[in-house]
């Protein structure tokens with residue numbers, strides 16, 4: 001199975017799971033985030049990062065009610081680890097940093113905090129709360145932090161019940177363009193190891 005087939009299969013199989021306390025599914029949330037990135041004229045790697053930013057939620061096996069049970073699955077790390085060999089760090093890093101970007105935005109932008117949904121405020125606590133001001137400087141020294149912040153703002157808006165947006169197949173050209181040259185070997189090795 002190719003990497004892109006595996007991604008489509010994952011969203012077909014597990015994308016109908018609810019998006020933690022929001023009125024949209026995981027797949028709807030992913031597609032709305034990608035659509036906002038595309039509408040905002042983001043470059044293809046950032047559109048792909050937006051589409052796949054929560055893939056860690058579909059890869060982990062902790063169950064849909066983890067946040068309710070007070071568990072942080074560190075889905076951003078699970079997702080980034082899976083994405084790196086397939087797409088490289090310019091896509092996996094914004095994904096890895098998208099939770100820290102929420103904590104960062106809450107520290108520097110009071111309007112952003114005020115717009116968080118109740119479920120997002122709840123998960124913020126589990127994820128370490130608002131970032132300390134001294135840590136915001138550290139965050140800004142990481143590669144791809146600006147992309148993570150852009151992604152995070154779309155992430156927060158991508159929770160509109162019933163919104164019609166393009167399907168996942170719409171992003172096949174961007175996904176193909178962003179694949180690492182040896183990505184198919186990486187996916188074969190990952191399958192062989194597991």
Ligand code: FE
Pocket residue numbers: 029053054155
């Ligand atoms: Fe998200």
